[in-house]
Amino acid sequence: xxxxxxxxxxxxxxxxxxxxxxxxxxxxxxxxxxxxxxxxxxxxxxxxxxxxxxxxxxxxxxxxxxxxxxxxxxxxxxxxxxxxxxxxxxxxxxxxxxxxxxxxxxxxxxxxxxxxxxxxxxxxxxxxxxxxxxxxxxxxxxxxxxxxxxxxxxxxxxxxxxxxxxxxxxxxxxxxxxxxxxxxxxxxxxxxxxxxxxxxxxxxxxxxxxxxxxxxxxxxxxxxxxxxxxxxxxxxxxxxxxxxxxxxxxxxxxxxxxxxxxxxxxxxxxx
Numbered sequence: 001x002x003x004x005x006x007x008x009x010x011x012x013x014x015x016x017x018x019x020x021x022x023x024x025x026x027x028x029x030x031x032x033x034x035x036x037x038x039x040x041x042x043x044x045x046x047x048x049x050x051x052x053x054x055x056x057x058x059x060x061x062x063x064x065x066x067x068x069x070x071x072x073x074x075x076x077x078x079x080x081x082x083x084x085x086x087x088x089x090x091x092x093x094x095x096x097x098x099x100x101x102x103x104x105x106x107x108x109x110x111x112x113x114x115x116x117x118x119x120x121x122x123x124x125x126x127x128x129x130x131x132x133x134x135x136x137x138x139x140x141x142x143x144x145x146x147x148x149x150x151x152x153x154x155x156x157x158x159x160x161x162x163x164x165x166x167x168x169x170x171x172x173x174x175x176x177x178x179x180x181x182x183x184x185x186x187x188x189x190x191x192x193x194x195x196x197x198x199x200x201x202x203x204x205x206x207x208x209x210x211x212x213x214x215x216x217x218x219x220x221x222x223x224x225x226x227x228x229x230x231x232x233x234x235x236x237x238x239x240x241x242x243x244x245x246x247x248x249x250x251x252x253x254x255x256x257x258x259x260x261x262x263x264x265x266x267x268x269x270x271x
Contacts, residue, residue: 044077075109079239085101110211
């Protein structure tokens with residue numbers, strides 16, 4: 001039995017896609033725009049700092065609301081900018097891409113980089129929306145993403161899934177925290193297993209701890225623990241909404257197809 005992942009990998013290596021990639025590369029479309037991407041990252045980090053200063057320096061509700069908006073959007077910008085780096089798309093230098101990924105993920109938003117590389121780069125992109133492979137396509141038992149997930153379930157569950165859209169707005173703010181928790185589970189599991197443990201996991205752990213120092217411990221030297229934790233929760237919740245607004249339209253449209261893991265000879269590129 002040939003899995004969809006195997007089929008997709010084979011297709012990516014086939015003459016048609018290889019020829020297209022060669023043509024795009026020959027025309028310069030695949031050339032990495034390192035300076036532009038780094039310039040954008042610098043601007044986004046600057047906006048994060050300015051918005052934080054504005055939030056802390058002004059008591060005006062309107063100023064603070066505007067600062068939170070800028071902070072949320074610039075945080076989203078940092079994560080998407082370094083998302084490019086996680087795919088080694090920022091620079092031809094692999095080490096620079098990794099450094100930027102470590103900055104954008106474990107340090108800046110508190111998400112394990114090794115978890116992200118595994119979950120997103122290794123699993124999700126080669127097999128998007130393949131049930132049983134891509135965890136992004138499986139939100140059960142809390143939410144159903146396709147009609148096939150309604151088969152064989154009890155009437156109460158079916159009724160709940162029909163009304164799940166009422167729950168989603170309240171669940172979205174938890175998304176970034178759920179990803180952080182999943183990242184910690186992945187990292188701790190890798191650190192406890194000598195066969196899996198790599199130097200990257202130590203770097204990941206150090207930067208995750210530094211994230212807590214920068215965003216929790218140091219601010220508590222100047223503000224009360226309640227204020228710091230409330231701000232951190234508010235930052236994470238707003239960031240979750242921004243992530244959903246940016247990526248749900250591309251990943252979860254009504255037209256999105258879901259493929260069973262056992263499907264054979266499925267053309268995931270041309271579906």
